[in-house]
Amino acid sequence: MKILKLILLVNILCLTAVKAQEKYFDKKHKKSSVIKKELSFNTSTSENILVVDNVYGSINVEGYEGSKILIEATKTIYADKKEDLEKGVQEIGVKTAQKTGAIYVYLDSPYSKFDIETGSFEHSEFNFRNRRNYKHRNKRMYKYSLHYTIKVPKTTSIDLKAINNGDIYVENVHGKLLIVKNINGAIDLKNVSGKTDVNALNKDINITYAKNPTEESWYNSLNGDINIKFKNKLNALINYKTMNGKFYTNFDVEKTEPKVLKTKAHRKKGKGVKYKIDSNSHFRIGNGTVQLHFNQLNGDAIVKK
DSSP: OHHHHHHHHHHHHHHHHHHHHHTTOOOOEEEEEEEEEEEOOSSOSTTOEEEEEOSBSOEEEEEESSSSEEEEEEEEEEESSHHHHHHHHHHOEEEEEEETTEEEEEEESTTEEEETTTTEEEEOSOOGGGGGGGGGOOOOOSEEEEEEEEEEETTOEEEEEEOBSOOEEEESOOOSEEEEEESSSOEEEEEEOSEEEEEESSSOEEEEESSOOSSOEEEEESSSOEEEEOOSSOOEEEEEEOSSOOEEESSOEEEOOOOEEEEEOOGGGOSSEEEEEOOSEEEEETTOOEEEEEEESSOOEEEEO
16 A cells, blocks of 8 residues: 555656646747548457557547548647747657557657557656756756547557546447546546446546446546446446445445455465455446456446446
């Protein structure tokens, strides 16, 4: 728990620093443009996945009957001075990459790095590990945003991530995997299906399923509510963890016994095996076929049909 609190504190400090820099700008100068890209998967399988990494801005994804990935990104740069505005126009963009079964869309900037081998995206404007060189750090004297509107073949899996100044909205997508993470924005999934892993740190999560998940899924939020509308005849085992929230549902539920977790004893404290009782709340809906995990701190979970 202490490690989790430390990680959250570091993340909050980083985001606070980023937001503090944004306050420097009065938006005297502004320039917008639209970046368009059309891509195709190099294979035609149910394993195809679109990965989008955004830092400032929203992501809107819609499933359709076509076969191509259609991308429109509205880029907006703000600055106090014209020379800083032009620098932002030159430095900020959108890049794409491909490998078998995967298309990656990510921010192109001096502060970003993408590794095609692992598919990992990193963005860092503040290096807290090297504070001795802070006098030599070049401040970004412009503000920017990228707002994505993307159409995908409706059976495409998605992996979407955003940080600031935008929500993530997905509609009519029925891939095998739905991964959606947003730090300071909301998540809204409408008429979707697939194995789900969603995480909104500070805002609400709203999901309407066209078909109930058939594989283990995860729903996480630190300070927001989780609202999910499933189809009738949901068969799930609910694992619910919260500190200050509550769980509400209009499904018929049966409370089940907590799990007993088997752990190894520390060698300095003696040999053998120890057992720990799981403190989470557990419910069965229907015959309990699929495990659904809810993890919250302050918000409520509302599960309805």
